[in-house]
Amino acid sequence: MKKKILSFVLLITISITLLSIDDVTKNRFLPLNTTNDLKELSVLNVLLELGAEKPNHYVMESNMDSVRMGYQMVYYGQLKDKSNTKISKFFVCTDCHNQVIEVADLSKETAEERVTYGMKNGLPFLPASTFYGLYNKSHWYNGDYAKKYGDLVKPTRDTLKNAIQLCATQCSQGRALKEWEMSAIIHYYKSIEFKVNDLNLNESELNQLLTDLGTHNTRSVDVLKRKYNSINKATFGKLNPKEPDNYSADLKAGEYIFKNGCLHCHGMGKDITNFEFDNDKLTLSFLESKLKKHNTYSVPYIVRKGTYAMSGRKQYMPQYPLEKMSNTQLFDLISYIKSKSK
């Protein structure tokens, strides 16, 4: 009899333990009464609650110490106390990646929207995707990046951690991240993941989401996923692009791209590149004189091809895919250079 009672107690204990573990892995929200309660929720956690699959970089809860360390490595290339070595001696992440939303509507992450929103908010105009919401993407180094990195992109396409390692070792010509560094950066990414409020859901969609969360109805999954790009496409443009039909120069856009794009890395005193310049007539005349050349001093060539790492000069410039700078914008940049060089 005693054995039966002991076995029963043991069974109950194991069952409670297992149920507790399951409970932790689920995403339980506080009671949601109004649509306002929804807005600060993590988009990924809402999707998981609705039955979506966890990504392989999933972090259940942000650890603020890890977020802080990840932030420092992204902005400074190492921890501020210098207890780890620099990831790259050439670049930090913010040289190529913004850390904020770059467009007003996340479902329209186009080059045109980047310029409009960037000009309005004074954002750097950079060739790589913003880290804001990178945690919510499902595919990395897409499209034509295979032309630049070959088979190296294969393991990165469905795994964020592999994409980060490729960026650290190839794009920034630095070292591979250690496990704790990778963990810290993922925690930092989680801290700037999409919130429901970022998706611009209308009141009807919010009400539907509120209802669906209560009933675990999966129909809102598609609605949410349509509100942002889960894949950032990358198409490399031609080195000698033709002027778009009916092109009309937008010099303000060109000036914005030059000052917030080119000068972001090439500006005087930045020590990021080997070729520093300013928004002065001497520089603009020089760039104007090289426009027709087929070399790295030619703006269309360098924008579309970038440069490549070589022996003795490892750091290189990434190119702007068409999704980051359209041909119209490239011609706006060229028009600005021409207008200021005379």
Add this chain to the structure above:
Amino acid sequence: MINKIAVLVSVLVAGFSYSQEKIWDTFEGTRGLSNHSTEMLYKRNMEFRVSHKFGDIAGSNGGLQSFYGFDNLADVRIAFEYGITDNINIGLGRSKGVNERIGVVDMFGKMRLIQQEKNGKPLNITYVSALAFSYHKASTDSTLSTNYQTPLDRLIFTNQIIVSRKFSDRLSLQVNAGYHHRNLVTYNDVNGMIFTGGVIRYRFTKTLGIITEYNHVWNRSSLTEQTNPLAVGFELLTGGHNFTLVVSNHKGVNENVFLSNTTSDWLKGEWRIGFTINRRFKL
């Protein structure tokens, strides 16, 4: 009263700490032509420099017989320079040397005190302290400046303060003043020399400029044949490299050598072609 002083101090501190837009690229490199400029290497940047001077173009040692100096080597210096911070640089070099001062190892420390700003500080001010040591075998001839009796006799010092201003994208000017000291000199020479100099740079394009550099020693002994170093050259920026082509009367390429060892005269055709090429690396 204490409150007023506190407010005044706060205003002054805020005024000085207000970040102005800095002016960069007063000169393309850390040298005008042979002497230092106010430019500095960035933190953790290392520069490898090779400077070379050929023989006399004309005069008794020049002409076709020496292919206008290209067959002769006047001086060559190989050096590594490093940015400890954006405002503190150090360097170590070795040069062949000229006249009796041969086999010269030199080193320097350089500190930027003030950087020109767009609407603030009007000038760049940099201080350079350099030291050179000739390791060549001592002469037994007591009339020569190489009759070293102790290691200290081999030392040469040059300290100078350099002031420059970038007037426009094209025009930059620099003046320098300093004290040059050789521990051992000949009986008819002076140990300490006070010198001033200047550099003018004019850029034709973003990557091509012309530079003139002159240094004048004020208390040179009239019993020596020394002359003041004058150079004219072009600088060519190639991105990561900075190539300088120079024509000068001085053979030496280091300030510890050319300030007191220039004996060539422009008017006698005793001028030569030289070049400097450098490459910067990030460490």
